[in-house]
Amino acid sequence: MTGSSPVTPAQYLDALIADSEDANLRFYLPTVLHFFREDLLRVIGIGDASASGWQNLEWHVDGRCSACDWLGHEKWANSKDKAKIAAQPTHYCYPAAKLTGHLSQIAGMTRGARKTLQIHAIPNTTSAASAPAAHPAFQQHSHLKKERSRIPLRAQALISSTTSVDISAVLASLAPAPQLHVAVTVNFDPSAGLLTGLSVFGRATAYVTGQTPRQFPTKCFVVDQKCLADRSTK
Numbered sequence: 001m002t003g004s005s006p007v008t009p010a011q012y013l014d015a016l017i018a019d020s021e022d023a024n025l026r027f028y029l030p031t032v033l034h035f036f037r038e039d040l041l042r043v044i045g046i047g048d049a050s051a052s053g054w055q056n057l058e059w060h061v062d063g064r065c066s067a068c069d070w071l072g073h074e075k076w077a078n079s080k081d082k083a084k085i086a087a088q089p090t091h092y093c094y095p096a097a098k099l100t101g102h103l104s105q106i107a108g109m110t111r112g113a114r115k116t117l118q119i120h121a122i123p124n125t126t127s128a129a130s131a132p133a134a135h136p137a138f139q140q141h142s143h144l145k146k147e148r149s150r151i152p153l154r155a156q157a158l159i160s161s162t163t164s165v166d167i168s169a170v171l172a173s174l175a176p177a178p179q180l181h182v183a184v185t186v187n188f189d190p191s192a193g194l195l196t197g198l199s200v201f202g203r204a205t206a207y208v209t210g211q212t213p214r215q216f217p218t219k220c221f222v223v224d225q226k227c228l229a230d231r232s233t234k
């Protein structure tokens with residue numbers, strides 16, 4: 001808005017409406033409703049069930065905890081917070097996981113896999129370290145089935161602080177001299193269920209001495225509108 005005359009409330013409102021975008025509520029609502037109708041009630045119910053009910057809440061430390069105030073990773077804490085964590089280490093998930101041998105410490109462990117182990121009487125890393133690959137729990141979850149021989153070894157490594165080499169592992173890598181090299185980047189917003197952009201670039205070569213590889217510059221396709229129709233026409 002320009003000019004010296006004061007902006008009226010109606011103009012502010014019109015500008016706000018003009019700037020607003022369709023939030024595609026049908027993508028967000030199921031998660032929001034699930035949070036208010038189920039997650040919140042469950043957490044409050046468990047937390048209020050007894051004086052220290054919050055200690056009975058389920059938790060799982062992974063990459064999503066990095067911004068949580070209750071992670072308690074000392075290396076990231078200032079001196080004041082370090083003192084708080086040291087005074088009550090089991091009140092913070094990172095030190096509590098180490099102290100209790102929480103299964104989420106095992107590399108690659110998912111929430112579902114951890115719950116499956118706990119249901120089958122493998123509650124911590126000590127139990128996981130001694131579980132044979134033939135343990136029935138490892139047949140109950142796809143991740144556990146795939147990693148059944150590595151999970152006990154990873155748990156043992158956590159306990160002993162010694163690592164070992166998996167000599168049966170097979171590593172795959174790209175060919176050392178491809179004639180066509182293409183990189184495609186896809187940006188997807190999982191919370192909204194919307195594609196937000198694509199880009200592609202490439203390089204081709206015949207490996208002829210003195211002949212420079214042909215470069216294909218990066219081509220970007222940005223979808224900056226929250227409208228499903230834009231996803232197919234860009």
Ligand code: SF4
Pocket residue numbers: 059060061062064065068069070071072093094
């Ligand atoms: S640090 Fe603990 S409380 Fe925070 S998100 Fe992770 S598991 Fe949950």
